Structures are given as C-alpha cells and as structure tokens.
Amino acid sequence: MSWLVPLPIVLPLLGAALSILAGRSRLAQRVIGVTVLTALVGVAAVLLVAVDRDGTIVSRAGAWPAPLGITLVADRFAATMVMVASVMLLGVLLYAIAEPGVERNHVGFQSVYLVLAGGVAASFLTGDLFNLFVAFEMMLTASYVLLTLGGSREQVRSGMTYVVISLLASTLFVTSLALLYAATGTVNMADLAVRMAELPPGVRSAFAVLLLVVFGIKAALFPLFFWLPDSYPIAPSPITAVFAGLLTKVGIYAIVRTQTLFFPADSRPGTLLLVLAGATMIVGVLGALAQDDVKRILSFTIVGQIGYLAFGLGLFTVAGVAAAVFSMVHHIVVTTALFLASGLIERTGGSSRLTAVGGMVRKAPVMAALFLIPALSVAGIPPLSGFVSKFALIDAGIVAHQYPIVAVSLVVSLLTLLSMLRIWAGVFWNPVEEPSVSIAAVAPAVTRRPAMMLSAAAVVVCSLAVAGAAGPLYGLSNRTAHDLLDRTDYIAEVSRR
Amino acid sequence: MTILLAACAAGLFAVGTYLVLQRKLSRIIVGLGLLTHGANLLLIGSGRRGNPPIIGFSDVGSFSDPLPQALALTAIVISFAVTTLLLALAYRSWMLTQDDEVEDDIGDRDVARASVLEEEIHDQETAMTDGVLDPAP
Numbered sequence: 001m002s003w004l005v006p007l008p009i010v011l012p013l014l015g016a017a018l019s020i021l022a023g024r025s026r027l028a029q030r031v032i033g034v035t036v037l038t039a040l041v042g043v044a045a046v047l048l049v050a051v052d053r054d055g056t057i058v059s060r061a062g063a064w065p066a067p068l069g070i071t072l073v074a075d076r077f078a079a080t081m082v083m084v085a086s087v088m089l090l091g092v093l094l095y096a097i098a099e100p101g102v103e104r105n106h107v108g109f110q111s112v113y114l115v116l117a118g119g120v121a122a123s124f125l126t127g128d129l130f131n132l133f134v135a136f137e138m139m140l141t142a143s144y145v146l147l148t149l150g151g152s153r154e155q156v157r158s159g160m161t162y163v164v165i166s167l168l169a170s171t172l173f174v175t176s177l178a179l180l181y182a183a184t185g186t187v188n189m190a191d192l193a194v195r196m197a198e199l200p201p202g203v204r205s206a207f208a209v210l211l212l213v214v215f216g217i218k219a220a221l222f223p224l225f226f227w228l229p230d231s232y233p234i235a236p237s238p239i240t241a242v243f244a245g246l247l248t249k250v251g252i253y254a255i256v257r258t259q260t261l262f263f264p265a266d267s268r269p270g271t272l273l274l275v276l277a278g279a280t281m282i283v284g285v286l287g288a289l290a291q292d293d294v295k296r297i298l299s300f301t302i303v304g305q306i307g308y309l310a311f312g313l314g315l316f317t318v319a320g321v322a323a324a325v326f327s328m329v330h331h332i333v334v335t336t337a338l339f340l341a342s343g344l345i346e347r348t349g350g351s352s353r354l355t356a357v358g359g360m361v362r363k364a365p366v367m368a369a370l371f372l373i374p375a376l377s378v379a380g381i382p383p384l385s386g387f388v389s390k391f392a393l394i395d396a397g398i399v400a401h402q403y404p405i406v407a408v409s410l411v412v413s414l415l416t417l418l419s420m421l422r423i424w425a426g427v428f429w430n431p432v433e434e435p436s437v438s439i440a441a442v443a444p445a446v447t448r449r450p451a452m453m454l455s456a457a458a459v460v461v462c463s464l465a466v467a468g469a470a471g472p473l474y475g476l477s478n479r480t481a482h483d484l485l486d487r488t489d490y491i492a493e494v495s496r497r
Numbered sequence: 498m499t500i501l502l503a504a505c506a507a508g509l510f511a512v513g514t515y516l517v518l519q520r521k522l523s524r525i526i527v528g529l530g531l532l533t534h535g536a537n538l539l540l541i542g543s544g545r546r547g548n549p550p551i552i553g554f555s556d557v558g559s560f561s562d563p564l565p566q567a568l569a570l571t572a573i574v575i576s577f578a579v580t581t582l583l584l585a586l587a588y589r590s591w592m593l594t595q596d597d598e599v600e601d602d603i604g605d606r607d608v609a610r611a612s613v614l615e616e617e618i619h620d621q622e623t624a625m626t627d628g629v630l631d632p633a634p
Contacts, residue, residue, distance in 0.1 A: 130568055130571070133572075134571065134575070137575045137579070140579075141578065141579060141582070144579075144582055144586075145582075148586060148589075151589050153590075153593045153594065156586055156589050156590045156593060157590065157599075157600050159586060160522065160583075160586055160587070160590060160599065161599075163579070163582065163583055163586065164517070164525060164529065164583070167529050167533075167576075167579055167583070168517065168529070168532070170575075170576075170579075171529070171532045171533050171535075171536045171576075172536075174533070174536040174537065174539075174540060174572050175535075175536045175539055177540065177568070178536065178539040178540040178542070178543040178565070179539070179543070181540070181543040181544070181564075181565060181568075182542070182543035182544075187564075187568070
C-alpha cells in the first residue's frame with residue numbers, strides 16, 4: 001500500500017504541469033483540475049480506510065531507510081486531514097469555476113491552485129521536518145500568487161504584508177531547523193522524537209516554544225494573528241475560502257504534530273498553550289464584534305476558532321487531543337462553507353458591508369439557509385457539528401480540571417453566536433442602510449447562478465455530514481489522539497527497515 | 498570557526514530585523530534577504546566541518562557533514578524565488594502608488610479617520626464654549 005502515500009502530492013503537481021500546458025483552453029484546464037482533485041478524494045479515502053484498519057503506512061523514497069532517506073508517513077491524523085482537505089479543495093474549485101471571476105480571468109489560476117493542493121497534502125504527509133518546510137513553501141508561494149491575482153492596489157498592499165510575515169515565519173523555521181539539527185543531528189521526525197529525549201529539559205522546552213512560535217504565525221495564534229484579518233478578506237471569495245479553511249489548519253496541524261511527537265510529556269508547553277488559546281479566542285471574537293464587513297467578521301471569527309483548537313491540544317489528554325482533531329475537521333468544513341456563503345452574499349448584494357446589503361432573506365432564501373447552517377454550527381448550536389466539537393472540548397477541559405479556559409470558551413462561544421447574528425441581521429433581515437455605489441454596477445450581473453449555489457450547497461452538506469457522522473468520526477479522532485500521545489507506533493513504523 | 502559563523506549569523510539577524518521594521522518596502526526586502534542569509538549561515542554552521550565528503554578523497558572519519566549544506570542550498574533556492582516574487586510585488590506597488598512606503602491597513606485607516614473626526618468635533622466644541630464664555634468685548 002505504500003505506493004499510495006506519495007499520490008496526494010504527485011497527482012496535483014502533475015495536474016499543475018498539465019494545466020500549464022493546456023493554458024490555451026480553459027475547458028481542458030477545468031477538466032484536468034476537477035479530475036485530479038476527484039482522484040485525490042478517491043486516493044485519500046482509500047488511504048484513510050487502509051490506515052485506520054491496518055495502521056500507519058510509511059513510504060520511503062528510493063527505499064532508503066528512515067533517518068537517511070526522505071519518508072512520507074500516513075498515520076490516522078495525516079490521512080484524516082488529507083481526506084477532509086481534498087474534499088474541500090474539490091468543492092472550492094467547483095465554486096471557483098462556477099463564479100464569474102478569478103478562475104475565468106486568469107490563465108494561471110488552475111495550475112497554482114493545484115500546486116497549493118499538492119503543498120497542503122505534502123505538509124500533512126511528510127515525515128521529515130525539512131520537507132515540512134519545503135511543503136510549507138510550496139503551499140505559501142502558491143498562496144502568495146493566488147492572493148495577489150489581479151494585482152489591484154488593495155491586493156498588493158495586503159499581499160505584501162502577508163508575504164513578508166510568511167517569509168519571516170519561514171526564516172524562523174529554517175533557524176529552528178538549524179538549531180534542531182545542531183542539537184540532535186537529524187531532521188527526520190521520528191528520529192527527532194527519539195533523540196529529543198537525550199537533550200536537557202531546558203533545551204527541549206526552548207525548542208517546544210520556538211516551534212510553537214514558528215507554526216503559531218501560520219496558524220494565527222495570539223499574539224501572532226494580526227496579518228490574518230487584514231489579508232484574507234481582500235482575496236476573491238473562493239481563494240479566501242480555501243485559505244481560511246485549510247492554510248491556518250495546516251499551521252495547527254504542524255503544531256499538534258510537533259508538540260505531541262517531539263516532546264515527552266514533561267516538556268510540552270501545556271499551560272502556555274492554554275493561555276494563548278484563551279487570549280486567541282477572546283481577541284478573535286471581540287475583533288469580530290467590532291467589524292462591519294462580512295468577510296472581516298468571518299476572518300476574526302477564524303482567529304477565535306483557532307483558539308478552540310489550541311485549547312484541545314493544550315490539555316494534552318487523549319480526550320482533549322481527540323476533541324481538537326474532531327474540531328479541526330469541523331472547522332475546515334465549516335469555515336470553507338461560511339466563506340463560500342459570504343462570496344454568494346457579495347455576489348448577490350454587490351458588497352459585503354453589513355450596512356450596504358440587506359433584506360436578502362426574501363430575495364435569496366436558499367442563500368440565507370446556506371449561510372445560516374454553517375453560522376449556527378460555528379456558534380455551537382445543536383445538532384450541528386460545532387456543538388459536538390465544543391461539547392467534546394469542554395467535557396475534556398472539565399475532566400482535566402482546567403476551569404478558567406472552559407469558562408472563557410463558553411463565553412466566547414456565546415459572543416461568536418452574537419457576531420454571527422449580527423451578520424444575519426445586517427445582511428438578511430435589516431433593510432439596506434447606505435446603498436454602496438457599486439450596487440448599480442453589479443446589479444445586472446445578479447442572475448441566478450445555480451452552479452455557484454450548488455457547489456456552495458455541496459460544502460454545506462459536507463458540514464452536515466460531519467454532524468451526521470459525528471459518532472464514527474469521533475471514534476476516529478479518539479484513535480488518532482491515542483496514536484498522537486503514545487507515539488511509539490509512529491516511531492516504530494518509521495524506523496522499521 | 499563555528500563561533501565566527503554564529504557571530505556572522507547574529508549580525509545578519511540584527512541588521513535584518515532593523516531593516517524589516519522600516520516603512521520603505523525596498524528596505525524590508527533587503528532586510529528579509531539578510532535575515533534568510535543569517536538563517537542559512539546558521540544552517541551551514543549546524544553540521545560538522547571537515548574534509549570534502551567524497552569516498553577515496555580523504556579519511557571517512559574526517560568527513561564534513563554534507564546534509565546541512567544540502568538543506569541550506571534548498572533554503573537558498575526557496576528564499577531566492579520568494580524574494581523575486583516580493584520584488585515583483587514591490588514594483589507593482591510602486592507602479593500603483595508611485596511610492597514604496599507600506600500603506601496603513603484598513604483598520605489603521607479607520608482609526609486614524611475616527612481620531613481626526615473626534616478632534617474636529619472637539620475643536621468645534623471648544624470653539625463654541627469659548628465663544629459662550631468669552632463674550633465679545
């Protein structure tokens with residue numbers, strides 16, 4: 001089965017190359033993009049089933065044994081993430097094709113998007129810390145291009161901030177890689193996990209915090225999140241959707257992976273993570289309440305939700321990490337759905353400012369439903385997936401006797417509901433307060449676009465499926481958390497010759 | 498030798514950090530370049546030094562560690578590509594604004610506008626109260 005593991009990386013990259021060659025015909029590019037991502041979903045599904053049944057699958061490039069060669073590792077965590085990510089990538093691509101905008105106007109969109117897909121899959125599957133850096137760069141370079149496609153003044157300004165911050169984080173990553181290599185003499189993750197135990201506890205803690213900072217920038221943890229609400233809303237909506245759904249979660253994935261795999265229980269920065277989680281939640285939700293633009297409100301909401309993921313990890317118990325894994329799946333799907341819905345709002349109303357649009361519940365009832373379902377899910381209303389995720393997190397928090405963070409997360413969840421209701425009231429119920437100039441320009445384009453609605457609806461249905469399959473999914477999260485905290489299985493599988 | 502490399506890396510980091518905190522895009526880009534150089538130097542310094550690691554060329558025990566050099570090479574290529582992209586963006590930014598200063602973000606601009614508005618209201622109010630309190634002679 002080990003030949004399956006590189007496919008999620010190789011397929012999108014091959015697709016990207018073909019897509020460049022087929023640049024003359026947008027139709028051919030679309031066929032390539034959709035075929036590759038559909039195949040990716042298939043491969044990911046097979047991989048997930050195989051890994052969950054038979055255990056971790058390791059692929060060694062050129063058959064070189066573990067610490068020497070490049071390894072790709074598909075354990076339950078990686079396989080789950082690749083599965084969810086590939087479904088979302090496909091959904092957003094379909095939306096982008098249906099939307100008259102960025103995909104239609106730029107020859108490079110399809111191929112860059114596929115490189116992004118390959119980068120995301122590579123970050124999940126890599127078993128080597130330096131390759132994680134390369135995968136990050138692949139994903140980020142694609143995201144720089146996607147963010148600034150079009151090259152308007154706002155895009156260049158916010159894109160600049162985004163590129164500079166990301167490059168700084170990458171530089172910090174290379175620095176910590178150098179220090180890690182100097183201290184342990186390896187960059188293979190499983191080997192690092194073994195050799196890290198020989199270091200003095202102080203050095204280990206320093207590495208734990210260094211890696212937390214590096215990935216905290218990508219994951220938008222407090223106080224390293226300032227770039228996110230400024231840069232995400234500027235991009236076209238399908239691109240914002242895929243960034244919001246996937247890129248920050250790749251950062252969180254790297255935090256979970258490195259903190260659980262590299263460090264034994266005594267040098268994991270649990271309390272620090274919990275404090276950061278609380279601060280991230282509070283700052284994110286307060287920021288969301290202060291904004292008056294749908295995309296900016298949602299961007300701050302993502303920051304707040306990242307806090308929940310850090311909360312689950314910071315407990316470092318099986319229940320906590322299981323809740324974090326489940327919440328990651330939930331957040332990927334739900335934030336993607338929310339941003340696609342905000343794209344529909346912008347397209348129908350001509351603006352995403354709360355004051356400039358209004359009364360849409362009559363004009364577009366289906367769109368209202370497409371927004372309301374993920375919005376209520378983010379706020380944690382039963383029976384949606386957000387409720388399951390928050391219930392699991394709070395339950396784990398109470399069992400671990402971390403009452404302050406439980407209290408914070410409950411209050412923040414209420415305020416999240418408030419910020420979602422502000423969007424609901426502003427966009428769907430209230431009349432238009434100050435019609436923006438652009439409405440007149442956009443209004444002729446407001447025709448029924450069933451394909452856009454359908455692709456957004458498909459993602460919303462996925463979020464409902466997460467709620468519907470919460471039982472099996474939570475079981476999978478639980479097994480994943482066991483693997484992550486135990487780590488002997490991962491190390492043994494990788495170092496087996 | 499390692500201390501020299503570490504000192505060089507420290508110097509590059511210091512200068513790079515200073516430049517990244519400037520408001521001119523050109524300086525930020527140069528600063529990022531210096532920072533990545535610092536990181537790469539550190540990467541090279543993290544391995545063992547010695548003779549070229551070619552079998553038959555010298556004793557295996559005296560080989561230098563080739564892995565950090567390979568890693569540094571990859572990192573250099575990546576930072577090179579990203580810096581090129583950054584330069585293209587900076588050029589675009591200069592074409593659009595005729596200036597290479599980093600603009601304030603939307604939130605900053607709103608806050609600035611609000612404070613200007615507040616100041617104006619405050620000025621008007623003081624003008625009015627001054628008018629009431631100091632009747633014209």
